[in-house]
Amino acid sequence: MDASLPAHMRPERSFQGFILALQTFWAEQGCVILQPYDMEMGAGTFHPATTLRALGPKPWNAAYVQPSRRPKDGRYGENPNRMQHYYQFQVIMKPSPPNLQELYLKSLAAIGIDSAVHDIRFVEDDWESPTLGAWGLGWECWCDGMEVSQFTYFQQVAGFECAPVAGELTYGLERLAMYVQGVDRVYDLNFNGREGDQKVTYGDVFLQAEREYSKHNFEVADTAMLFEQFKMAEAACRKYLDAGWKDEKREAHLMALPAYDQCIKASHVFNLLDARGVISVTERQSYILRVRELAKACGEAWIHTEAGGAA
């Protein structure tokens, strides 16, 4: 931890200071610090900087905050730590450096978690994303019995082998910050590190949004429109993929990213429909499959682009 920081910027005092500390740390490790992707998504992994960049031979080191939308997890602001919108901090390093575990532990130190007094553990957790056609092996990282991060060595993404393998770290920011700040309710987090009437809490920023979106996600979201949007996104994704091939040889693709945006869109629309309870158990599987097919097709296109490593 940087001792020269003013009090209101210190990670144990302020949520934004906490995020800045992580960004600074990973910037120093040579990561490009990206800003959140401008689309709604269920997890930081969906960001093209992870999903697509994990594919292909080119090195890639990036870190970013990604707002994650999980419509079903909304609790109208009543639950102390479940929300339909929260932040993930995502790090991806390809190829995975040999000291990734050490780097991770140093990052914890940078946000005020001292491994001399905390019990930090790597507990088996195999990661799989059926919608992304992706899997990897790694751990959930525990701090004093609490899961604070996911640590994954990607083996496959969008149905393609990762060569080389990327290491992915995902920090649940609110949960970690709650632990570091010592609060039991997420809305009590000090957001800006100030005290008195200067203080802004997480609740000041997000509580109203949680209530509004919970109502929207569970009660009001227009399902007829959403079903239509799903179909449109799916069709658009296919269309862009088809149109993106440079020529008949199908050796170079020029539109993987716009197509993938539609895949992200379809995935989020599906999550909204799921939260509205209008998708039956059997249909659910087939929707997941449809998104996976899109993800796979986008992965296929991506590896034929310049950044995806095509010659």
Next chain:
Amino acid sequence: MPELLLELFSEEIPARMQAKAADDLRRMVTDKLVAEGLVYEGAKAFATPRRLALTVHGIPARQPDLKTERRGPKVGAPDAAVQGFLKATGLKSLDEAKIQRDPKGDFYIGLIEKPGRDAIDVLAEILPVIIRTFPWPKSMRWGARSGKPGSLSWVRPLHAITATFGPETEEPDVVKFEVDGIATGQTTYGHRFMAPDAINVRRFEDYEAKLKAAKVILDPQARKDIIFADAKELTFAQGFELVEDQVLLDEVSGLVEWPVVMMGSFEEEYLAIPEEVIRATIRNNQKCFVVRDAKTGKLTNKFVLTANIEAADGGRVIVSGNERVIRPRLSDAKFFYETDLKTKLQDRLPKFEQIVFHEKLGTQAERIERLERLAAEIAPLVGADVAKATRAAHLAKADLLTEVVGEFPEVQGLMGKYYALAQGEDASVAAACEEHYKPQGPADRVPTEPVSVAVALADKIDTLVGFWAIDEKPTGSKDPYALRRAALGVIRLVLENQLKIEFNHIIRNAYRSMFAQMAGRPPVIEARKFTWKPEMMTLMSKIRVPRSLELEAMFAENIDKIIDDDALFTPEARKQRIDQEAMTKIREASRRHHYLRELRGLKEVSSELLAFFADRLKVQLREQGARHDLVDAVFALGGQDDLLMIVRRVEALGKFLETDDGKNLLAGIKRASNILGIEEKKDKRTFDGAPDAALYGLDEEKALAKAIGEVKAEASAAVAKEDFAAAMSAMAKLRPPVDAFFDKVRVNDDDPKVRENRLKLLNEIRSATRAVADFSKIQD
């Protein structure tokens, strides 16, 4: 003699894989050593979260020299053959070969000496192969090298390999090899946080000691002992008692290299939650032990955690951190439990209509309906109240839809019991909600409360009949629906409760319920989407179409005929000209029969399932020390569907065969069977039918015939009374006349008629003894 030290240092290995990995490493290395002629004295393997280690001592420094003889061409063979021989053996000339004489002539013999290699060179060759082919249940690639094909797969990234070899008294050598860019050395590392520096090691002795100094307990058993002893002491000191949990202990010891046991607590209000739920919460999510009050035996608001470090603050932060995690978990559990209590079990049932049990076997609601019917049928056979058994079957699965079971599947059944009691159900109904899943395995308790027994049997038999009917039987090691366990459960329920149940009947009823349900299901294909194509006609002819147009009514009335003998599905139905109206009906029928098509016939299901029970019973009896051939001998009689009677027969048979009478009679029967077998083969006929009394010439024949008649009657009467011991004593009476017969009578008489008659008499012995068992299946 020299020893090997091998350590594979990696990132954290999943706890559940460590023990097997250590064992695999020991086995693979020692097997290979022995195969290379290096017989060792002892080996031991260890695992921690970050390392697999192996020590093998008493390995010879060199392989023994191998001398083999190679036989060459005949003396005087063509030069090409001689040159080939010299080349293959490495001899300079034939002068170096020996000449050996055998009946076929004189041959050159070449002696090939293969000098043994140094053990360290052999190790350098075998160890990398073992590492590359190590059988991890799941392994992964990592880092820059994973971009190239053929890179190493390991359970998690592998960082260092220590491999040394040498005698105790000297500085050992490094066994030099490289796997995927990792070269062997003598450097390992201590505890991740407390002693992360590099350590130079020589051999196992200093390796283990230096690790300990670097806060790593290498031996998993030692870590378990520490955790167990410290946890007991810690709880005892405060007047509590540790709730022991071997599985959790195994797991926890695989999560730490330096176990430090501490105790935390939670709010007392959470003790209102059922103990099992508290335990599941704390155990599954936090991998902590729970604690009970030594006096009352009840759970207390304490828990025991195992950290991986000696914290600078004595563990204060760690304990409070764990408490902060456990508190909301228990708060969730309490909320779930209280929410669950607000809904009656029966009110949850409609939801089962939406939940598919198995695509071909229908919904959970349909299954529950079948269980109710079957439990009611079984109830009188096991002394249970029909109404209570039906009620129990009605409610038994409802807890699957509760919040608590959704969160902790392992408390299914148990929560059903709590919720049933809470809503005022009869105690036996509540007990059945829990116990109908039992017995879960060979070690699990078998329920004895009749209502539980009825539902437990119904649950298992419905499962077995269902999966047999759709042809999803277990094959080889694949048994995804745990059908073997279900069958063993049925067997144990029957035997341990001494139940007389005719399974043919029960299986039939279970099948019937399923069949009727499927026939009654709404059509799967909507009429407007259904287009009739010529090829469908062929299909229809294959799917047994009822002749009657009043399908529905006929179906209900005739279901027994349908499932028993396919009476309605005659070949004429196919030939019949079908008019337009009939066509419509048939379309309807075909839709219904979409399900029925998936079902195999009752006869098939029933006989296969009984054979499966027999198989399982054999396994069960063999494990209890009974002879499986006796089980075969009883099953060979056919029509055996009463498991209890089968076992009694087997027991009586076993006892009988231990007596002299039994042994001799068996010998006599075998002799009769052998002779019959030979003569039947010779004459290409059997010798069935009653012998002709007029053809008996000798007293021994008459005596045997008489004895057979008596014994047959007596044994059958005893069997009818299920008095198998008496049946066996009756059998014993056959022994003297059988012995006398073989002593005095020549079966193969010159007169073909007499011979035939005597063979028929022998056949009678066989058939008389079949009242109790098929003796030909019994091994000597």
